[in-house]
Amino acid sequence: MASKRAVFLDRDGTINVEKDYLIDPAEFEFIPGVPEALQKLQQAGFLLVVVSNQSGVARGYFGLDDVDRLHAHMKVLLKEYGVVLAGVYICPHHPTSGVGKYKIECDCRKGEPGMLLQAARELDIDLPKSFMVGDKDADFQAGSAAGCSSILVRTGHGEKWVQKAHENNVPAVADLPAAVEKILQA
Template identity: 55%
Template sequence: MPLTLHSSPLTGKKAVFLDRDGTINEEKDYLYRIEDFAFIPGAPEAIRRLKEAGYRVIVATNQSGVARGYFSREDVERLHAHIQRELAKIGTTIDAFYLCPHHPEKGQGEFKVDCDCRKGRPGMLLQAAAVHGINLAASWMVGDKRADLEAGRAAGCRSLLVRTGYGDKELATGAGTLAEAVVDDLPAAADYILGNRLRKEIKKT
C-alpha cells in the first residue's frame, strides 16, 4: 500500500535526510562495531547547525549486512544509540533513524526482498515524511552514493553529493549530475543548505 503524507505540500516540517556511512561517519565496510566508528571531522557540529536552523535531521541508511547475516538489526541499533550519546555531548541528536535491512539478491531468509525501502528507492524517506509530517519539497537528501541521490530525487527532495566515503568514486561515474551540487563533506553540505536558505530569505525581503 502506498504511503500517504500527513502534511500539505505547502506546509509541514523541513528535513535533511542523511546517509550514514561515508557521510556522517568514516566509510568502513559493513560497520556495526562501536569501536570501529569514527565521525567524519565536523559532522556532529554540522548536524547541530542544521537542527538549530529548524531542520529535522533524519538518517536513512541501507544496511545489507543484516540481510547478508554479517550482523543483526540489534547491532545496528546499538551503534545508533552510540551515535546519539556522542552527539548529545555537544547538545544535539538525530531526530530519527530509518534503515533498510534487505538485499534483493544477497539477502538471507526474510531479508531477501526486492523492497521499496532500499535506496535508490524512496521508501525510507516517504515513511519518515508520513510519520513526521515532513514537506519533502522543502527538504534535502545528502549522501555519498548514486543511490542516495536517486532516493532523494524520487522522493521530491533536493540532493547533495558529498565527496567523502564513496563520493569521489561516484563522481567519476557521473553521479554528480543527479545532485544539485557536489560538496566536500557534511559540514560543507550544511553550509550549502543554510546558505541557500539565507539567500531565499534575503530574496523575500
C-alpha cells in the same frame, strides 16, 4: 499539510568514516566537523533523519539488534553536541545477496524513496523543502524520487559518483560540513 523541513542523512561515508559493514560501536568515528555541522542544521530548524541501507543484516553479517546498538552509540555521541536525531530509518534488505526474509526487492532500499517517504509520513516532513545528503548515487536517487533536493559528499564512496551527480544536476561538495553550508545558503 506537511510543514517541517528535514535533512535526510546517509550514515556510512557521510556522517561517519566509511568502514565496510561497520557494526562495532568502538569503531564508529565521525568525519571531522560532522557533529558541529549537524548542530547548525538543527539550530536552523531542520529535523535530522538518518536513512541507511544496512544490507549486512540481509547478508547475515549482523542482526538488527547490533544495528540498533550502533545507532544508540551514535545518538549518545551526538547528544554531547546537543544534537538530537528526529529519526533513524534502516533498510535491512538486499535483492540478491541475502538470507531468509531479508533477501527481497523492497521500496526502502536507497535508490528507492521508501525510507524518506516513511519518515515524511511519521514526522510531518515537507519533502520539497528538504534535502538528502549522501556519498552514493543511491542516496541522490532516493532523494530525487522522494522530491527532495540532493547533495553528494565526496567523503566515503562519494568521489566515484561525482560524474553521475553532475549528470543528474546534483551538487557535489567536499563533505557534510560543506553540504550544510550549501543547505543554509539555499
